[in-house]
Amino acid sequence: MVMAELIHSLSYEGQLQNRVQGDVLVPGNEAYETARKAWNLNVDQYPACILVAESARDIAEGVQYARDMGLGVAVQSTGHGITLEANDCLLITTSKLNEVEINEVQQTAWVGAGVLWADVLTKAQTLGLAPLLGSSSAVGAVGYTLGGGMGWLARKHGLSADSALEFEVVTADGRLIFTNETENSDLYWVLRGGGGSFAIVTSMKIKLYPITEVYGGTIIYPAADAKEVIKFYREWIHWLPEDWTTSVAIMNFPPVPDLPPFLSGQSVVMINGCYSGEDLQAGMMMAQAWADWKQPIVNGFHKMPFTEIDSISNDPKDPSSAKSSGAWLKGLTDEAIDTLVKNTVGSPIMKFEIRYAGGAVSRTHNNAFGHRDSKHIMQMLIITPTAEALTKAEADIANFKQVMSPHLTGGVYMNFLEGKESRQETHNGFLTEKYNRLMTLKAKYDPENIFRFGFNIPPKR
Numbered sequence: 001m002v003m004a005e006l007i008h009s010l011s012y013e014g015q016l017q018n019r020v021q022g023d024v025l026v027p028g029n030e031a032y033e034t035a036r037k038a039w040n041l042n043v044d045q046y047p048a049c050i051l052v053a054e055s056a057r058d059i060a061e062g063v064q065y066a067r068d069m070g071l072g073v074a075v076q077s078t079g080h081g082i083t084l085e086a087n088d089c090l091l092i093t094t095s096k097l098n099e100v101e102i103n104e105v106q107q108t109a110w111v112g113a114g115v116l117w118a119d120v121l122t123k124a125q126t127l128g129l130a131p132l133l134g135s136s137s138a139v140g141a142v143g144y145t146l147g148g149g150m151g152w153l154a155r156k157h158g159l160s161a162d163s164a165l166e167f168e169v170v171t172a173d174g175r176l177i178f179t180n181e182t183e184n185s186d187l188y189w190v191l192r193g194g195g196g197s198f199a200i201v202t203s204m205k206i207k208l209y210p211i212t213e214v215y216g217g218t219i220i221y222p223a224a225d226a227k228e229v230i231k232f233y234r235e236w237i238h239w240l241p242e243d244w245t246t247s248v249a250i251m252n253f254p255p256v257p258d259l260p261p262f263l264s265g266q267s268v269v270m271i272n273g274c275y276s277g278e279d280l281q282a283g284m285m286m287a288q289a290w291a292d293w294k295q296p297i298v299n300g301f302h303k304m305p306f307t308e309i310d311s312i313s314n315d316p317k318d319p320s321s322a323k324s325s326g327a328w329l330k331g332l333t334d335e336a337i338d339t340l341v342k343n344t345v346g347s348p349i350m351k352f353e354i355r356y357a358g359g360a361v362s363r364t365h366n367n368a369f370g371h372r373d374s375k376h377i378m379q380m381l382i383i384t385p386t387a388e389a390l391t392k393a394e395a396d397i398a399n400f401k402q403v404m405s406p407h408l409t410g411g412v413y414m415n416f417l418e419g420k421e422s423r424q425e426t427h428n429g430f431l432t433e434k435y436n437r438l439m440t441l442k443a444k445y446d447p448e449n450i451f452r453f454g455f456n457i458p459p460k461r
């Protein structure tokens with residue numbers, strides 16, 4: 001061994017590099033600068049070391065190495081949902097574990113830890129099957145599922161977590177194990193809604209559903225009609241079947257040239273919906289209620305192949321600087337509608353959306369997800385191009401939540417929180433009994449809290 005190689009093999013990263021196939025990156029290396037980035041550009045993290053894992057075995061080696069070195073372990077697929085920046089730890093990135101294997105007969109898929117929903121969607125649709133992805137297929141399938149996962153098929157087929165059948169994981173002591181209904185079933189309970197602070201998922205098996213075409217899209221009214229639109233929405237969803245998953249949103253568009261003039265710099269109210277029943281004609285007739293009630297500025301509901309499901313929310317795909325937050329509402333009372341319209345139309349909140357849960361989301365499942373009885377989940381998004389804008393956005397969101405507090409249950413949906421707020425509010429993501437069980441299981445599976453960068457669940461002492 002030449003001297004340079006010898007020195008490298010004794011160095012911090014060299015010791016791990018000798019044990020894994022994937023690259024080990026440390027500060028000062030150009031690849032480290034790329035790998036430490038997250039989809040959310042607000043994130044500015046400096047791990048002690050990054051392992052770009054190429055296999056489940058790499059992850060197990062990485063965890064064992066981190067334990068030996070006394071380092072915490074963070075895991076990142078896309079960086080859409082960072083709760084605590086991965087500073088001074090080992091960051092394991094999973095983007096190279098990107099295999100999707102579909103079993104057409106069973107209608108299931110095994111997906112690697114770094115798989116994006118887009119990968120599952122494309123592959124499954126060629127066989128006439130659909131996964132329970134969310135509003136953006138650029139989100140990671142595993143991270144989304146660990147937090148619950150509420151998408152455009154939620155009222156019909158439930159959360160993505162409810163359709164997760166099995167996980168392969170690396171535990172905090174570096175063992176590679178399976179969890180399902182019969183094997184390590186308490187950990188299986190946790191991973192469906194309780195987040196990624198208990199083990200690193202290397203792959204998961206999920207159910208798929210035979211859906212190739214849906215009816216839906218977006219209907220737009222002027223913001224001046226917001227109160228009436230939301231009140232009519234309240235009546236409309238009351239009689240819709242579970243084949244429909246819908247939301248109502250107030251958008252305050254920035255003045256940008258890529259938008260059409262009727263949206264650029266304007267506030268509008270939008271109805272978003274997806275009908276996945278067998279007879280799309282029936283969905284079309286139910287949506288006709290809107291045009292019969294009042295002519296919208298745009299009626300964008302139409303039949304679409306399921307491959308185009310992203311077009312309903314039209315979320316940004318490219319990395320963005322944004323602050324997101326949310327909370328469960330007690331209901332859509334007249335008072336709640338008055339308060340939210342007064343405080344969102346023309347406000348700094350660019351997107352304010354209320355999704356209607358209920359249906360299959362409300363049905364009991366033996367897993368960690370909390371708040372199944374709540375029906376209306378609100379989500380806010382503010383664009384934050386600078387650190388000052390992020391500080392202001394945090395204050396704007398806190399103020400808005402304060403004003404809305406008489407109408408909130410006190411519960412949150414963990415997937416809609418990130419950053420500091422997620423850390424502070426984790427216990428409100430679960431009902432007390434579930435949070436207590438999560439802390440007990442944290443003590444069993446990760447007593448030293450080496451996976452401390454996800455949901456904030458301390459081990460019970």
Ligand SMILES: Cc1cc2nc3c(=O)[nH]c(=O)nc-3n(C[C@H](O)[C@H](O)[C@H](O)COP(=O)(O)OP(=O)(O)OC[C@H]3O[C@@H](n4cnc5c(N)ncnc54)[C@H](O)[C@@H]3O)c2cc1C
Nearest residue numbers: 077078079080081134135140143144149150196200201454
């Ligand atoms: C544009 C956009 C649209 C969204 N739409 C929806 C939606 O419709 N419905 C919904 O429910 N949510 C939605 N979300 C929220 C999203 O589900 C969460 O942010 C989710 O955590 C993202 O997962 P990720 O793997 O892409 O992100 P990452 O930031 O890479 O991961 C987030 C966290 O998940 C955990 N994690 C990821 N991979 C693993 C693993 N292999 N093992 C253990 N833990 C792991 C870690 O704690 C990590 O910090 C959206 C978010 C954005 C930004």
